[in-house]
Amino acid sequence: MSLLHVLPKILEESKIEYEQTITSKFILKEAFLEKSEDVINIMAKGDNLAFIKFLMAEKEFKEKLNLVYIDPPFFSQSDYGMNIEFPLGKEKAKVKKKAYSDTWESGMEGYLKMLCTRIFGIKDLLADDGCLWVHLDWHSVHYVKILLDEIFGEANFINEVIWQYKSGGTSKRHFSRKHDTLLFYAKNKNYYFNGQKEKSYNRGLKPYRFKGVNEYRDEFGWHTLVNMKDVWQIDMVGRTAGERTGYATQKPEALIERIIESCTKPGDLCADFFSGSGTLAAVSNKLERKWICCDMGNLAIINSLSRLAGQHMEFSFYEEERLHEIFDFNKNITLNVKHSKINVTSDLIQIELLDFKPELIYAKGLNAKDENTMTMVLKEDPLQLVEYWSVDYHYDGIVHKAKEVFIKSSKGITRKSKSIISGSKNISIRLVDSFGTSYHKVIDIKEVANNEN
């Protein structure tokens, strides 16, 4: 049957699926660098439909989000990988791993149903003045526009923004496909909008000198400032760009910046439920907005956690209970912990990572060449596989509150922590490897002190 005839069924069935989905439990796994109790920023690992239900039922976020931006799979019928890099001797070794899949056995119908189910939930989470941006391309945008018109109402369609870029492949059989389409919808007519300005260059790049018109000059020539149009030319994230995480399909911060600045005020709450490498979170933080992000991919989550913790952000990390795993730290990691009393109130605590035997459960499915590379990396220095590790010096037995985070850089991972702490009883250490497996250990300071005596 033609897809046109199936669209009403897709809408109906997705609405029912959304209403009947029961929330699954999300566990607070790690609180990153939090100084105050009222931090809202959340990164979650899990299926976004379950997470949307969790936000609604357990966290009372119904009608609280000012902006939702989503950049879901596009129905490209491809899988996306990323290179994980390790130093090996004087060289850099690369191992390719699947980041996420955009292949749909259930065809366009199944894809549209997945998206619609979540969009019903997003609409419920949006505040009265809130809006939704859906980032797609030619594969599915025209069908999604029709469905969004039904869900949000045609009157609430605000803009179709074209993001034009340069990089990528070409073909001799068609014009080069060099744009994505972003659909911008408001919850209702009360939506917040702060239009941006852009440069409009004068003909011949010379001054017009019209009365009452402000003109400016830059390295290209004379221009005026006009209301921003709906075609945006923004470069993709370059190979050497500082913001590059290496995650497949990472979007440029400049693009997300424009959206956030146009649709929110400082202090507002922004969300992305297909958050990949955490671009929306990184930009929201820079622009002093609060944020909520979710992704179900391991590589997406480790990229996001190291990106955000590396920018010293305060946030909570939740994980869907069904994905929660506990690994035996003692079997996998060798540590050296030293404790010495400095004075009546202060202790010096030194923790050193000595050895690591990773559980390579997520490294499965590597090709023979990459498996060989992994064997060489493990033989040379297994600690190269540590993506980040963090320490909570006052573990309460419930939530690991990372007060110190060590993230892998081009120079490798810091192996020694050295902190002066007062009144520490239990220290909690969490370590995450390059494939996303996490390990947790609690150290009793009394035991360490007794062993040393």
Ligand SMILES: C[S@@+](CC[C@H](N)C(=O)[O-])C[C@H]1O[C@@H](n2cnc3c(N)ncnc32)[C@H](O)[C@@H]1O
């Ligand atoms: C196009 S990427 C997002 C890239 C992101 N905008 C960035 O700048 O890095 C789409 C993401 O959606 C995630 N995803 C797909 N289906 C999901 C689901 N049901 N729940 C949560 N995440 C999902 C994938 O793991 C992938 O990381």
